[in-house]
Amino acid sequence: MVKPQIVVRLPPDLLEKLNKYAQQSGTSKTDVVIGALAQYLECAEALSLNQKISQQEARVATVEALVKIS
DSSP: OOOOOOOOOOOHHHHHHHHHHHHHHTOOHHHHHHHHHHHHTTOGGGSOHHHHHHHHHHHHHHHHHHHHHO
8 A cells, every 4th residue: 555655844853853762762753753643643543553563662662761861
C-alpha cells in the first residue's frame, strides 16, 4: 500500500529534538511522528503492529536513558 507523503516545516529546535529522540530510541523519524500524531489525535488503535512495537521500544529506550542519567 502506498502511503501518502506530506511536508512539514519544523522549528530548528524541534527538529533537533526529533532527530535526537529517533537516534536514541533506534526508530525512524517517520515512526516517531506517526506515533505522536496518533496519540495526539487519540487514534492509536489505527497504528500498525510494527508501529506499536516501535513506539514501545522508543519508550523503553527513553526510560533506559533516563535511568542511566540518574
